[in-house]
Amino acid sequence: MRTHTTSSDPSGDSRGLSRRGFLTGVSIAAGGAALVATASHTHHVQAEEGRGPTPTDTASGELASQTIPFDGVNQAGIAEPEQAHLNLLGLEIKPGLGLKDMKRLMRSWTEDMRRLTQGQNPLGSLEPELASSPANLTVTCGYGPRFFDVIGAAEKRPAWLKPLPAYSTDKLENRWGQTDIVLQVCCDDPVTLAFAVRHLLRSSIDYVKVTWLQQGFMNADGSLAEGSTPRNLFGQKDGTINPRTSEELQQHVWINDGPTWQKNGSCMVVRRIFMNLDTWELLDRNSREVAIGRTLDSGAPLSGGEEFDPIDTKATDRVGLPIIDPMSHAARAKAPQNKPEQVIKRRPYTYNLPPDPAVVQAMARPDDKAAIISNVGLVFICFQQDPLHQFHPIQQRLSEGDRLNQWITHIGSAVYFIPPGVSADGKDGDRYWGAGLLESVKA
Amino acid sequence: MRTHTTSSDPSGDSRGLSRRGFLTGVSIAAGGAALVATASHTHHVQAEEGRGPTPTDTASGELASQTIPFDGVNQAGIAEPEQAHLNLLGLEIKPGLGLKDMKRLMRSWTEDMRRLTQGQNPLGSLEPELASSPANLTVTCGYGPRFFDVIGAAEKRPAWLKPLPAYSTDKLENRWGQTDIVLQVCCDDPVTLAFAVRHLLRSSIDYVKVTWLQQGFMNADGSLAEGSTPRNLFGQKDGTINPRTSEELQQHVWINDGPTWQKNGSCMVVRRIFMNLDTWELLDRNSREVAIGRTLDSGAPLSGGEEFDPIDTKATDRVGLPIIDPMSHAARAKAPQNKPEQVIKRRPYTYNLPPDPAVVQAMARPDDKAAIISNVGLVFICFQQDPLHQFHPIQQRLSEGDRLNQWITHIGSAVYFIPPGVSADGKDGDRYWGAGLLESVKA
Structure with missing residues (x-):
């Protein structure tokens, strides 16, 4: 089995980060200072002998052989730009x-996914063909x-690991809690994704049950130019102000203080x-752009x-009015100059479900005039050191004033x-x- | 606007047929005679001047620019191998x-989709960016x-356009009727797909409402080698015995008799x-292969x-037993030698929904021992001249005996x-x- 080398690389940079070459663009640090990124990564293409899948007739397209290393200082699936499909369990x-x-569950999942993410059939799986296209x-x-109560270590629970404060615009449903x-x-590849989810659930059937499965998508591999930001169904580029360089990720995403078992971890919201x-869709383009604060x-x-x-929130037009509406999404999302820590790594996915008038009606405002034909939104996932x-x-700013x-x-x-x-050869x-x-909990 | 030339090509061959180069393999006619296919098609890549999308910042990956001609003797989306994603409305x-x-609805949809499938923004759409990656x-x-009653032409309804006979194994639900x-x-590209569906529904809001939306997927573009058959979640290659050449499609899929308005049409089941x-998944591999009749x-x-x-259903092993179980799926699906017309063009898609114990329990056999964690299946779509x-x-054969x-x-x-x-310049x-x-109905 291959042992990955990123565990000795503190920057985490040796992981193939970029399906869309996101480091080739100019990246914006929290306070507004522009940093020119210096490196461009591409996915690691599986090539080493003896690591390929065993069946005689496997998937073999170009995408099929692309892998992202499983082992590393940080978990995969955080720094990398979004793949096309998400199943969040x-x-x-x-x-x-x-x-x-x-312990048993985590060992088993880790071993299986260490193999499956590299196109190798997990032990005990009878379907090597479905494992052969890691994509x-x-x-x-x-x-x-x-989780901390279950393992008998309530005292180790991070202080921030609790429900977020309530926001005035929330209409939270228990079923997505x-x-x-x-x-x-x-x-x-959606077929590989379905197989991976199936394998994870099958192997853990005595340990867990599914509360929810949130499925989402982004642009397909090959549909966006390298370095472009994908769009959500509002037509909005989503993820422009993400941290991108290893320095930015180190500063905002990877936990770097506290007990050893937290270091290089993160927080997902x-x-x-x-x-x-x-x-x-009743809005004209100009109104949409004003609401977003961007073209x-x-x-x-x-x-x-x-x-x-x-963005320049102080810019004004000829008659002295602000060009960027202070209530626009971009203006409200921007970290204040004295709060440069207010940066998160977003990995949002779009969901698009069959129209359900009951669901959608619950969301409508009293004065909404539109017929209801959509059931669309985001599985908004973000990573950071401390959500509070x-x-x-x-x-908080967005809930108080985002147009x-x-x-x-x-x-x-x-x-x-x-x-x-x-x-894979971890000793610590x-x-x-x-x-x-x-391992730090006394049994 | 470009006028497509396939309308003068009776073989329909000038449409870009093959994302996966499905004509490069050896293709099997209904009766078992092997025909070597002679042509390999690739997607038409948009290149002509003046046809590209208008926005200044468009999607521009390799996949984004791939188009399948909209105009042609037959509708698109039938002869072509499956794209990665399906929304069936x-x-x-x-x-x-x-x-x-x-008439008004069909004109409007046709004009909009003639544009959108070629990466051009439909008239009246405010989102040219989401139209720019036809993929x-x-x-x-x-x-x-x-539909024939609505247009006042019940007498024109094809005799086969009625509910299929009931099969003994059916458990049909009205909501999928x-x-x-x-x-x-x-x-x-799933983002483009969502936009297209949205546009179709928005533009027809006064005419139709959605009864169901069946969403499915296949392997992503680039994840299968050219010419490979995709797999469903049973691990089974699905679509091996499809008609592939224009001769086979002409023989089995495109309607070639009856009134003019039917000619070059088809029937979708x-x-x-x-x-x-x-x-x-409780089965070992050998039992799975016996049930399918294929490795x-x-x-x-x-x-x-x-x-x-x-497949050779007469082959026997050393002790004289049939090698292919006569009740296997492959043996039952095979057209009898004297019924060479029993061929359909399959375009099945996998669905994979969040587990729903109520739904799945209804499907379980009394003696099933497995815990229920999946809600998976096929949106099975097939095309032919006459479903009866x-x-x-x-x-009928499958319902009576398929393992x-x-x-x-x-x-x-x-x-x-x-x-x-x-x-686009149709005169007939x-x-x-x-x-x-x-146009043949008297108003």
Whole structure:
């Protein structure tokens, strides 16, 4: 079995980061200073002898052979740009289980996904053919608050690992709420993705049950030019102000203080956001751009420049009015100059479900005039060191004043601790997901 | 606007047929005679000046620019191998509408999709950016039985356009039943697909409402080698015995007799098939292969040879027992030697929904031992000249004896007439979907 070398690379850079070459653009640091990124990564294409799948007739397209390393300082599926498809699994731990069971579960999942993400059939799987097209598969594992109770280590729970404060615009539904464990499974091939999810659930059937499955998509591999930001169904480029360089990720995403078992871990916030496409589409383009604060075509700030240029909230037009509406989404989402820590790594996916008048009606405003034909939104996933100092203040500002609030509603919320990355030959408690934490608990 | 030339090409061959180069393999005619296919097609890549999308910042990956011609002798989305994603829309015509309304609706849809499938923004759409990545988008339109009543032409309804006979293994659910209109929207990019569906529904909001939306997927573009047959979640290669050459399509798929408005049309049968992955996975590989009649790895018949070789149901082993179980899926699906017309063009898509114990429990057999964690199946779509002589006898044999019946259940059924292809400069009533039919009705 291949042992990955990123465990000795503190920048995490040796992981193939970029399906869309996102490091080739100019990247914006939190406070507005532009940094020219210096490296461009491409997916690692599986080539070493003896690592390929065994069946005689396997998938063999170009995408099929693309892999993202599983082992590394940090878990995969966070720094990398979105693959085309997401299955986000919210899981509840079955009653009566404890530390020993969680160790067994994490070992088993880690070993299986270490193989499957590299196109190797997991032990015990009878379907090597379905394992043969990894297509950039990543699996990222996280723990909800109750996980720490189950393993008998409530005192170790990070202070921020609790429900987010309530926001005035929330209409949270229990069915999209907090769970004990989360698995973020992302892949550029939907068949491989379905097989991976199936394998994860089958192998853990005695340990967990599914609370929710949030499925989403982005542009297909090959459909966006390298370095472009994908769009959501509002037509909006989504993810422009993401941290991109390893320095930015180190500064905002990877936990770098606290106990050893937390280091190089992260925090995942999941928000399910309904988007009312029916009323949004009543707007003309100009109104849409004013609400967003950016142009729809290039994603550039209305104050001028290109997509990745900083927005200038002080710019005014000839009669002295602000060019960027202070209530626009871009203006409200921007970190204040004295709060440069308010940066999160977004990995949003679009969901598009069959129209359900009951669901959509619940979201409509009393004065909405549009017929209801859409059931669309975002599985909004973001990563950070501490949600109370990063996601929360941003969302607080947005809930208080974002013009987009007329068309979007948060309907689900959950927070997870993401343990650090693993290593196949790990000796320091990093051999499997959560090993550092789990091995530090006195049984 | 470009006028496509396939309308003068009776073979239909000038349409870019093959994302996966499906004509490069050896193809099997109904009776078992092998024909070596002579042509290999690739997608038409948009290159002509003046046809590109207008926005300044468009999608521009390699996949984004791939288009399948909209105009042609036959509708697109039938002969072509499956794109990665399907949204199949079952629509009900709103009360009080008639011939004139249907003409208006068909004209409007045709004009919009003629543009959108080629990466051009439909008139009236405010989102040129979301239209800029056609990614092999096709939209195929069909009519259910009641459409002929709505347009006041019940006497023109094809004799076969009615509910299929009941099969003993059916557990049909009304919610997946017959509708007045079907739109099969297929694309390699899920974002473009969602936009196309949205546009179709928005522009027809006064005419139709959605009865069901069946969403499915296949392997992503680039994940399968050219010419490989994709797999469903049973691990089974699905579509091996499809007609592939224009001669085979002419013989089995395109209607070539009857009134002019039917010629070069087709019949679409939709079956929603639940697949019990939970019990299927209790089987060892050998039992799975016996049930299918083919090897899982290459898809070759158990009687020997390669995937596209004919199955030999008479082959016996050393003790005289048949090598291919006469009750296997492959043996039952095979057209009898004296019934060479029993061939259909399959375009099945996998669905994979969040587990729903209520739904799945209804499908379980009393003796099933597996825990229920899957909600998986096929949106099985097939095309033919006449379902009563093609789909029906095949399904009759399968329902009476297919070993796979232990793990699959048909839960939805619908039949549609697919009008012939269209032409932007059509003069003979082929300018828009159904024009031949609609213009032949006396108002």
